[in-house]
Amino acid sequence: MSIRIVTDSTCDIPGEAAAVQGISVIPCYINIGGTSYLDGVNLSHKEFYQKMPVYPVNPTTSAPGIGTFVETYNKLAAEGATEIISIHVSANFSNVLNVAQLASQTVKETVPVTVVDSGQVSLGLGFAVLDAARAALAGHSLVEILNLVKAIVSRSYTFAVLDTLEYLQRSGRVSKLQNTLGTLLQIDPFVKVFSGEVILEKIRTYSKSVERLIKSVSELAPLDHLAILHTSAPEKADILKGQLKHLLSGSTNIWTVEATPAIGTHVGPGAVGISCVQAPR
Numbered sequence: 080m081s082i083r084i085v086t087d088s089t090c091d092i093p094g095e096a097a098a099v100q101g102i103s104v105i106p107c108y109i110n111i112g113g114t115s116y117l118d119g120v121n122l123s124h125k126e127f128y129q130k131m132p133v134y135p136v137n138p139t140t141s142a143p144g145i146g147t148f149v150e151t152y153n154k155l156a157a158e159g160a161t162e163i164i165s166i167h168v169s170a171n172f173s174n175v176l177n178v179a180q181l182a183s184q185t186v187k188e189t190v191p192v193t194v195v196d197s198g199q200v201s202l203g204l205g206f207a208v209l210d211a212a213r214a215a216l217a218g219h220s221l222v223e224i225l226n227l228v229k230a231i232v233s234r235s236y237t238f239a240v241l242d243t244l245e246y247l248q249r250s251g252r253v254s255k256l257q258n259t260l261g262t263l264l265q266i267d268p269f270v271k272v273f274s275g276e277v278i279l280e281k282i283r284t285y286s287k288s289v290e291r292l293i294k295s296v297s298e299l300a301p302l303d304h305l306a307i308l309h310t311s312a313p314e315k316a317d318i319l320k321g322q323l324k325h326l327l328s329g330s331t332n333i334w335t336v337e338a339t340p341a342i343g344t345h346v347g348p349g350a351v352g353i354s355c356v357q358a359p360r
Contacts, residue, residue, distance in 0.1 A: 081160050083160040084212040085102070085152070085155070085163055085165040086167060087104065088341055089107060089200050089339060089342060090208055092202070100209060100212035106120050107143060109340050109344065111136065116340075122340060124339070128310060128311035138340070139344065140344050143175070143178060152189070156186070161190070161191075162191055162192075163191070163193070164195060164224060165193065166228060168199070168200050198232050198235070198274045199275075200272060202237075203355075205306075206356050207356075232274075234359070236354070236355055237271075241269075242267070247279075267283075270346075289351075293319075299357045303358045307323070309350065309352070311349065312351050316335050
C-alpha cells in the first residue's frame with residue numbers, strides 16, 4: 080500500500096520540506112485586476128506584499144479548479160499511490176475543500192481519496208499535513224494516519240496580531256463600520272483560529288495584542304509544534320520568536336514563515352502570529 084498526501088498552498092509548508100516528505104501542494108489563485116496568479120508559483124511574496132497597499136483594485140483569492148485536483152490525484156495514482164489523503168484549509172475560510180471533494184468523486188474508480196477538513200489555516204494546517212506525510216512514509220495504515228490527523232487538528236491553534244482591520248474589511252470578514260471604529264481607536268486586532276472558527280478581539284495598542292498572543296500560547300504549553308508567521312514583517316517575527324522559544328526544547332527547530340499571499344490578501348501586511356500544536360494531555 081502506498082499512501083500519498085495532498086494539500087493546498089495555504090498550508091505555508093516550505094517547499095523543500097514538502098518535497099522531502101513527498102507532499103503535493105496545489106496552489107490557490109490570487110486575483111489582481113484581470114490577472115490570476117498561482118499562489119507561490121508566478122507571484123513572489125516580496126512582490127505581492129510590496130505592491131499590496133497600492134494595488135488599484137483589491138486582490139482576491141479563489142480555489143483551484145476541479146481539473147487541477149483531478150490531474151494531481153491521477154498523477155499520484157500513476158506513480159503508484161493506492162490511497163490519497165487530501166488535507167485542506169477549513170471549509171469555513173475557503174471553497175478549496177468542496178472542490179477537493181468533487182474531484183475525489185471524479186477519480187474514485189482510479190484511486191480512493193479521503194478529503195479532510197483541517198479546521199485550520201497556515202501551519203495550523205501544515206503541521207497536520209507534515210505529520211500525516213511522515214506517517215505515510217513510515218508505512219502506517221490509512222486508518223492510523225486519519226486518526227493521527229484527527230488528533231492533531233483537535234490540538235491545533237493559530238493566533239495573529241494584525242496591523243489593521245482594513246484588509247479583513249475588504250475581504251468581507253468585518254464590516255466597514257467596525258473597520259472605521261478600529262482605525263479611530265487605534266485597534267490592533269487579535270485573531271484566534273481553532274476548529275474552523277475565527278474569534279476576533281479588538282485590543283488597544285500593538286504591545287497589548289502581542290501580550291495577549293503570548294499569554295494564549297503559553298497557556299497551551301507544552302507544545303509539539305510551534306511556528307512564527309508574518310506578512311512582510313520579519314523584524315516583528317524575530318522579536319516574537321525570542322519571546323516564545325522557551326516553549327519548545329532547544330533541540331526543536333522553530334520555523335519562521337512569511338505567510339502566503341493567499342492568506343496575506345485577507346490579513347494585510349504587517350501582521351505577525353503563530354501556529355502551534357498542543358502536546359497530548
